[in-house]
Amino acid sequence: MSLTSLFEKMGKFADQNRKLVFIGFVVLILVAVYGAMGITMYSGMDTYIQKDSKLYQDLDKYNSMFSEESVIVMVEGANVYDPAVLKATERFENQMKNVSGVDSVGSPATIIKATNEQVTGRSEIPSTIDEVKALVALNPTVYEGLIYDNTHSLIAIKYSADLSELQKEDITTAARDAANFSVFPPGYNLIITGDAALSADMNTEMGGSMVILLLLAILLMIVALGLVFKGVRWRLYPLVVVIMGLIYTFGAMGLLKINMTMVTIAAFPILIGLGIDYAIQFHNRMEEELARCATRKEALISTFKYTGPAVLTALFVTCVSFVSLLTSSVPMIQDFGKLLILGCTACYIAALFFGTVSLYYLDKFAEKVHAKEKETGKKSPLSRFLPTLKKTDLEACGTNELNAENNIITSTLNKVIDFTLRHKKTIFLVAIVTGVLGFYADSTIPAETDFKTYMPQDMPALVDFYHMGTVMGGTDTINIMIQTADISSPHVLKWMDEFGTYQTANQDYVYGAASLAEIVKEYNGGVIPDTNEEIRAIYEQIPESTMEQYSHGNSLLLLNLDVGSAMSDLPMEGVKTLVAIVEEDLTWYQIPPGTTATITGSTVPYTELLDSLLSGRVQQTMLGIVLVFVALLLIYRDVYKALGPVVTIALVIGWSGMIMYAFNIVYTPMTAVMGCMILGAGSEYSILLMERYYEEKSHGLQATEAMRTAVTNTGIALVVSGTTTIFGFLALTASAFGIISSFGLVTVINMLMTLLASFVVFPPLMLTFDSFKEKGLKQMLSDFKNSIYSIIKPNKKTEMI
Structure with missing residues (x-):
């Protein structure tokens, strides 16, 4: 059974069981409310480090015994x-x-x-x-x-x-x-x-920030829908549908024990932006079918049949691109990916069933209200909220204000498609060159891993923290846990003393070393005794709280290297180098037999986070591109259909690097997922355009006309959904969390570029691929070579041929 046939059957089921669909959604709301009660705000270290890693286990051991x-x-x-x-x-x-x-x-x-x-x-x-x-x-x-x-x-x-x-x-x-x-x-x-x-x-700020971001996103969505979704009845209704999807997402989040972190709070405005796409696509198709004089039943089934599979394909590809986030070594990025996958799926289901069935009832109720007005001659106060489609005669069928020729969006899209088809060679060259330059610029962008810079800088506890730092200086340390048979061993204490002295003398950013060796020297005239018994006698004089600060039981000692404010003074590459040098010194500065030393403490995880941001993000993006390509290849079994959206979005990812470089935006756990975000959010536009393009071709239109029709029909809904998505992401820029606001700014710009690429790069690219498919590989390569040559040296074109 084909996907189209399956969705046609689903449409018939939804039509025959409309009340059951509504009851099901109400029940799910109750379940979601119960699940949402289990959501917890969390900002601990294990949002950065996986619990099953050796790094976390060493740090946990250090924290439980010394910190x-x-x-x-x-x-x-x-x-x-x-x-x-x-x-x-x-x-x-x-x-x-x-x-x-x-x-x-x-x-x-x-x-x-x-x-x-x-x-x-x-x-x-x-x-x-x-x-x-x-x-x-x-x-x-x-x-x-x-x-x-x-x-x-x-x-x-x-x-x-x-x-x-x-x-x-x-x-x-x-x-x-x-x-x-x-x-x-x-x-x-x-x-x-x-x-x-x-x-x-932080927890207070996260809770308040999430509410503010959601309300602001909803407000901006209302403005966007009011501005660009004109000519459609109940144009704000897609927002109701997506809020329904968000309720289910909150419920799933609580039931699956996904923590609310400074990263996951950004998922909800993003989901409003992504989810509104699905609601608008179904809403627009229902109205389009009704405007063609289809009955409500026919409109419902046609919407399921044609829009359901297309949007499902876009959803599938979006979720596949987010799967790459699950490979991150940063737990809060993994949670972010899970939440986006859950949320997009919930919004799709809400749009497919709740959105279409509720529009069925709204149209039916509107018809009844206006019929009663005709019968009684009295105007109903509800009529202004329940307009009907004007279908006065057969000539009116097939028209829709949304798709009218004088619609400004339609007019603009017609001009854009004319321009792109006339200048496709130049467009390809400029897009490829800027994309490659963008990937190069991206490789030079640094990362910021000081979590304090992610927080609202006017947060009272953080202001006090900074004040304490200005008074007392830097308090950063590199902590070395030393496992030994006996903490009173003079050989071990002397080694600790010598190693600490060596580090202080030879490392520019090591200002001192603190351990029991230093304290024993204080109690013994500046020298460490030569026998275990003498050292134990000194231990008896040292306050218990001090002993606990530098030792645990009879087998674990702690050596703290004071690195001042290195975490804030040095770039993270410098901190990583400093830790690496200390680690290297430990390998050659001979430690007593039977003794081991492990570097741990709060400084080390951030050097690992640096690796995750700088190398992990590239792997995630490349994995996302591969997964999306494979997914499209499996769906369409056509390499050109798979390449069209992937090439388009890959170019946008390159442009994103240029944007971040130009605006001096560094990588954080949020901006590090930008490649996957662009893949997930942007591939939908190209896929929906491609689906409509091939649908129009199947109706007998020539390739160019089919693309023009796809752009002017589906394109309108894409402009509307893209604009509302951008407005939703715009809410992120208002966040007090720097990690979210910078991400929001880049995302807004990237979404604008994604829309631009979808209408400027994708149509001529897809038409070119279609032409290649018909001509074969050899002719394709020849045409490509001639095209590039004609751009570089147009006056030599005839000679080359």
């Missing part, structure tokens, strides 16, 4: 050595220790009390600033990271990474409350930041 997540509180004031400030810090600490989920609270007050007990036997904060400073001077290394200068100190509230996002937000809220109740002296300020505060603000 508990924390809320950081910076105390800022006249003198943080003031006993009144330390006592207020102690009150704050005591309040936070009782908060559910908090594992520990570290502050200068705790260590000063412990040191005072060792010196005087009294576990209390001294009464004078001089006494406090004297205690700090005994072991200054212990206070590194807690007291920075006279005016700034830190309090670290640590908690398990296993806590839910809500529990982490509760801890941040409790810290803000504790700051108010701890009664710090006048003039002192507490700045609360850290992963939990950033995450809480």
Whole structure:
């Protein structure tokens, strides 16, 4: 059974079971609402790194043993050595220790009390600033990271990474409350930041941003449909249909446990843009069939029969191009791909069944209202919302205001197709040259992997984070986990000390090394003892919180290399090189037997993300092109039909590189998927034009006339759907998230170029391919050679022949 026959049967089923179709959609809405309740906002590290990778497992091990997540509180004031400030810090600490989920609270007050007990036997904060400073001077290394200068100190509230996002937000809220109740002296300020505060603000921003983007996208769609979908009844109705598809997408997202991240929130305005295409195509075909004096039943079945397979082909190719996103090593890109595939499918189903059947009922209801008006002679208030198609006589059949000759879109498209057919050789040459230049420009575009630049820069927690960075300097580190048989081994500690000293002396961006080796030296007159027993005795004197900071059990040590603000000062290629040099040094700087060292920490994942953005995006795009070509080849079993849309969109992908280069837009996890987005969103236009072209040829039209008819009929719907898609993507540019707004800008420009390519490059390309198919390969190559030569040296054309 052919696809056309299958859809014809589906159309008959939908016509005979219209009420059942409506009931089914209502039931699905209830299921979707239930599923949507399970959606969670998430911004953790595992949105960047796959959980089953060695990188993630090393990082997880590091985080679970050495780097508990924390809320950081910076105390800022006249003198943080003031006993009144330390006592207020102690009150704050005591309040936070009782908060559910908090594992520990570290502050200068705790260590000063412990040191005072060792010196005087009294576990209390001294009464004078001089006494406090004297205690700090005994072991200054212990206070590194807690007291920075006279005016700034830190309090670290640590908690398990296993806590839910809500529990982490509760801890941040409790810290803000504790700051108010701890009664710090006048003039002192507490700045609360850290992963939990950033995450809480991020989740709030993501939720608010998604609502704003959706509302703005819908508003822009209304404007677009009002401007370009003229002459069609219920021209805003496609928006209702696509919203129905979005509801189902939200439900599927919750049921399949797809997290809402800063990337996936961008999927919904995109889905409005893509989904509106399907709704408009079915809407336009229903109206076109009714305008031909078809009955509602005939119009419904014809729409299913002809538009259903064409749009399904476009949907299939779109989803195939998004499949390449699932190969990304970045989890949130994978989720983005899943969501686009689910959403496009949901919008297609909503448009095919709900859209066409509801239009059937709207037309029927409109006819009844106007019939009653004729019968009673009274104008119904509903008539302005329920216009009927004017079919006064047989001559009127087959006309439609949308397709009228005086329609501005039709007139423009006629001029465009005339121009492209007259200048097709020049168009081919310019398109190919600019496309190749675009691919070259694309290879020079850098990537941005600092996730903080993706966030809204006025987000309170981020502003506080930056403020803390300006006060305390860079806090980036390269963390080296050292697995050994005994953490008190003098050979291991001496190696750590020597390796840290070597890195500090030889690497421009390594400013120091922190480990138990440094602390042991502080306690032992600047040298590391030669026996395990002496080292164990020193360990007994070191505060437990400090020991936990640099060791775990009796087999794991931590060496932290301070790289300052390298993550923000260096390009990511530089950070990657720095990590690679440290890794290389570890291979030749001989580590004691039975001991291993692993580089991990928050710096390393971003170097891996860099690789994913710079190399993974090229692979995804190439895979997408291949998948789309294979899909079209399987569908049409015709290499020319497969090549037409693929060549057209490949050129647009090249042009996209030129646009990004010209606007100085860097690659992020969002812009890195641009190639797949162009494939998915843009291939539909070429496919629908091609489908209509061959449909018109099957009706007996010559190739040129068939293409002209396809452009002026289907082209109108494509201009409308393309314009509304662009308006939908335009909403992305208003996002407070830089990662989304830059993506939105590039997407809008790319969609404009896709429309341009669909009407300027594709028609002459498809006609040329059709000609090649008829002439054969040998004649094709000869014609191509002559065409290029005639463009370069038109006056020599006859000589060549």
